[in-house]
Amino acid sequence: xxPETRAGIPRALVVWFPDWPIVxxxxxxxxxxRVPSVLLEKGLVSVCSAEARAAGVVRRLRxxxxxxxxxxxxxxxxxxxxxxxxxxxxxxALEAALPxxxxxxxxxxxxxxxxxxxxxxxxxxxxxxxxxxxxxxGLEARAGIADSVFAAEQxxxxxxxxxxLLIVPEGASARFLAELPVRTLGEPRLTSLLLxxxxxxxxxxxxxxxxxxxxxxxxxxxxxxxxARGQDPRAVVPRVAPVPLDRTxxxxxxxxxxxxxxxxxxxxxxxxxxxxxxxxLACTSLRxxxxxxxxxxSERVWGHPHHFGTGDVVDRVRWQLQxxxxxxxxxRGTRPGAAASAGPSWRxxxxxxxxxxxxxxxxxxxxxxxxxxxxxxxxxxxxxxxHGLRRLQTMLGHGSVLLSVPGGGRLLTxxxxxxxxxxxxxxxxxxRADRPWPGTxxxxxxxxxxxxxxxxxxxxxxxxxxxxxxxxxxxxxxxxFVPGPKAARRTVRxxxxxxxxxxxxxxxxxxxxxxxxxxxxxxxxxxxxxxxGGRWWAExxxx
Amino acid sequence: xxxxxxxxxxxxSAGELHALQERIHAMQGRRNRQGFFPVLPRFxxxxxxxxxxxxxxxxDVPLSVAMALLAGPSANGEWCGAAGIPDxxxxxxxxxxxxxxxxxxxxxxxxxxxxxxxxxxxxxPVLLVRPGGRVTPGEAARLGSRxxxxxGTLLVLGSWPQSEASLRVRDSRWEGLGEGHGHLRRHRVExxxxxxxxxxxxxxxxxxxxxxxxxxxxxxxxxxxxxxxxALVEVPHES
Numbered sequence: 001x002x003p004e005t006r007a008g009i010p011r012a013l014v015v016w017f018p019d020w021p022i023v024x025x026x027x028x029x030x031x032x033x034r035v036p037s038v039l040l041e042k043g044l045v046s047v048c049s050a051e052a053r054a055a056g057v058v059r060r061l062r063x064x065x066x067x068x069x070x071x072x073x074x075x076x077x078x079x080x081x082x083x084x085x086x087x088x089x090x091x092x093a094l095e096a097a098l099p100x101x102x103x104x105x106x107x108x109x110x111x112x113x114x115x116x117x118x119x120x121x122x123x124x125x126x127x128x129x130x131x132x133x134x135x136x137x138g139l140e141a142r143a144g145i146a147d148s149v150f151a152a153e154q155x156x157x158x159x160x161x162x163x164x165l166l167i168v169p170e171g172a173s174a175r176f177l178a179e180l181p182v183r184t185l186g187e188p189r190l191t192s193l194l195l196x197x198x199x200x201x202x203x204x205x206x207x208x209x210x211x212x213x214x215x216x217x218x219x220x221x222x223x224x225x226x227x228a229r230g231q232d233p234r235a236v237v238p239r240v241a242p243v244p245l246d247r248t249x250x251x252x253x254x255x256x257x258x259x260x261x262x263x264x265x266x267x268x269x270x271x272x273x274x275x276x277x278x279x280x281l282a283c284t285s286l287r288x289x290x291x292x293x294x295x296x297x298s299e300r301v302w303g304h305p306h307h308f309g310t311g312d313v314v315d316r317v318r319w320q321l322q323x324x325x326x327x328x329x330x331x332r333g334t335r336p337g338a339a340a341s342a343g344p345s346w347r348x349x350x351x352x353x354x355x356x357x358x359x360x361x362x363x364x365x366x367x368x369x370x371x372x373x374x375x376x377x378x379x380x381x382x383x384x385x386x387h388g389l390r391r392l393q394t395m396l397g398h399g400s401v402l403l404s405v406p407g408g409g410r411l412l413t414x415x416x417x418x419x420x421x422x423x424x425x426x427x428x429x430x431x432r433a434d435r436p437w438p439g440t441x442x443x444x445x446x447x448x449x450x451x452x453x454x455x456x457x458x459x460x461x462x463x464x465x466x467x468x469x470x471x472x473x474x475x476x477x478x479x480x481f482v483p484g485p486k487a488a489r490r491t492v493r494x495x496x497x498x499x500x501x502x503x504x505x506x507x508x509x510x511x512x513x514x515x516x517x518x519x520x521x522x523x524x525x526x527x528x529x530x531x532x533g534g535r536w537w538a539e540x541x542x543x
Numbered sequence: 544x545x546x547x548x549x550x551x552x553x554x555x556s557a558g559e560l561h562a563l564q565e566r567i568h569a570m571q572g573r574r575n576r577q578g579f580f581p582v583l584p585r586f587x588x589x590x591x592x593x594x595x596x597x598x599x600x601x602x603d604v605p606l607s608v609a610m611a612l613l614a615g616p617s618a619n620g621e622w623c624g625a626a627g628i629p630d631x632x633x634x635x636x637x638x639x640x641x642x643x644x645x646x647x648x649x650x651x652x653x654x655x656x657x658x659x660x661x662x663x664x665x666x667x668p669v670l671l672v673r674p675g676g677r678v679t680p681g682e683a684a685r686l687g688s689r690x691x692x693x694x695g696t697l698l699v700l701g702s703w704p705q706s707e708a709s710l711r712v713r714d715s716r717w718e719g720l721g722e723g724h725g726h727l728r729r730h731r732v733e734x735x736x737x738x739x740x741x742x743x744x745x746x747x748x749x750x751x752x753x754x755x756x757x758x759x760x761x762x763x764x765x766x767x768x769x770x771x772x773x774a775l776v777e778v779p780h781e782s
Binding site for chain 2: 384385387388389391392395396400401402403404405406412415416418421441442443444445446447448449450451474477494495496497518519520524526540542543
């Protein structure tokens with residue numbers, strides 16, 4: 001690799017999509033378009049939308065500072081996977097216009113300019129074709145052509161919204177780059193050194209003899225030197241287009257019954273599993289995208305203990321439809337949570353969805369080699385178990401067969417996390433469980449833990465609800481206990497408390513102030529009670 | 544069908560053959576033929592050989608006693624499960640020695656609960672069930688034959704038509720809670736097992752279950768803030 005030779009370096013065309021991470025988040029419908037929004041990385045603003053920039057938000061600002069400059073700012077977190085995923089269709093569209101695309105990073109790609117220029121007649125036309133391909137997708141793109149990938153990238157960054165392309169004539173790249181500051185090299189350590197040595201522009205770096213640069217800055221410096229002279233030794237290496245593993249089913253007209261969709265999806269699911277199998281792959285984690293008639297998208301990632309077969313894929317889509325769709329139109333709008341958690345409704349498979357589904361897309365989120373996911377010849381005990389439990393899941397619904405995982409928290413219901421069979425526990429569960437959680441109740445723990453606390457009454461001698469003062473002081477001891485709305489009154493034989501529960505006072509929604517009592521009533525039943533302002537619930541029963 | 548291997552039983556490799564036979568049974572889905580599941584040492588007075596595979600037991604006991612019964616097979620590496628118990632306190636079960644990584648919960652088996660229970664009994668060696676409705680003797684007999692085929696055990700919280708034995712509580716006493724001080728520490732229950740007319744009784748202190756650990760159960764119990772020892776509580780069960 002000799003940076004002095006010029007002949008080996010073809011003209012490069014770079015297409016740049018400004019603020020790509022923000023655009024990707026908009027394409028993924030995580031944030032609406034045309035609102036001030038920023039992308040956060042390590043607590044600092046790393047990309048901001050044009051609207052946010054207009055409000056004075058710049059890169060490397062803290063969130064608080066950015067929000068004070070622009071109060072209605074939307075914040076999204078950086079997600080490289082999302083950036084890459086949303087860039088894929090863009091690259092496919094570009095490849096249709098100009099072959100041989102190299103993705104430098106999501107939002108930035110390079111092409112060999114010479115062939116395209118010959119095909120389209122001139123470099124302007126070639127760039128025009130690339131920009132047109134982007135415009136057809138509704139995206140704003142900028143492009144630059146120069147003698148090296150680095151120079152072309154800088155040219156693309158020098159464009160403006162009104163003049164989205166910049167062509168640096170052949171042989172003029174070094175002159176174009178000369179005025180640019182050294183930080184455009186994108187190597188912070190080297191840049192800082194160069195600045196301290198008084199080399200502030202690429203031109204001043206390029207003017208140094210290569211042998212001196214090598215002696216002082218090493219290989220890294222030599223590469224930077226070559227780039228500064230417009231002789232980027234990196235050639236454009238077109239990507240090998242990946243074999244598409246995604247499968248999409250379109251329904252025209254849209255289908256609004258779960259069983260219809262499941263039936264119509266079966267060939268697509270078969271093709272999906274077969275497409276992976278041909279590649280020697282097995283899907284262990286599946287992403288299902290649903291698109292309905294109203295343009296709403298829903299996305300969910302499903303896990304699998306082994307790998308997805310056709311039936312498993314169809315099941316996951318069905319469960320997702322059932323959890324998304326509102327089972328009965330009359331129940332919509334009354335309580336958003338109620339519709340989703342409506343208990344027995346998912347058992348019938350013929351329910352109607354809120355809006356017809358027009359597209360289902362299946363994409364593998366994680367794959368493994370098929371050979372490593374094989375089954376033993378006879379199927380061991382665990383495989384039979386897995387098979388049986390999955391059949392039960394198909395029958396009853398995804399969230400019906402559960403494993404309990406220790407979780408963290410002070411309330412008993414928080415302390416066991418229920419995970420559907422075949423899924424992994426939510427991230428961070430084990431870490432939460434390992435924390436000390438002062439204030440948890442002493443063992444033995446109650447064996448009956450009510451999923452929803454049971455309203456009860458705890459009364460003093462005069463049948464008034466027992467009140468606990470803010471400092472945990474008790475006016476009168478508990479004497480009577482009523483276990484439920486219609487139950488008969490019982491005496492309190494012995495009791496302990498109040499044990500104060502004060503948590504998350506900093507968070508208005510999650511904060512909790514409660515008092516706990518352990519009581520043994522006249523019927524020899526022991527209870528764990530939670531009280532708040534004179535109202536009492538049974539959290540659990542010792543039995 | 545397993546081959547008759549009795550003609551070679553005198554061979555020195557008979558033990559090996561037996562082991563192979565066991566494996567064939569396991570692969571055919573017939574585990575633990577006429578086997579017994581071990582119980583915690585506290586219950587050895589009631590179940591000298593353990594709980595029998597292929598049988599149903601009806602339990603008229605608090606949930607904690609049922610959990611302690613499950614702890615024996617679970618600590619021995621068997622998969623266990625609970626069906627129809629939405630308020631199952633998994634953390635308390637872990638305190639008795641139930642291995643939650645091998646414990647399946649089906650809180651809501653729905654209206655067709657008996658079908659769900661038999662599907663579960665097919666794959667889980669030990670299953671705890673709170674019945675969701677009445678069971679006719681015919682249904683119980685069908686499920687019973689499936690249990691015998693698979694060698695699994697059904698522990699029913701409630702009555703069951705053709706049960707192997709029934710366990711009930713004669714007396715229960717809580718200790719440790721005072722008038723505004725202390726906390727529940729120990730739970731002594733007096734249990735009575737009636738099996739075809741024979742009655743055995745045993746006093747079990749559910750707080751001492753963590754004492755001698757059964758074979759295979761090396762999980763340490765969690766340390767307890769406040770120094771209480773795992774004990775259990777008894778309350779009259781519902782229904």
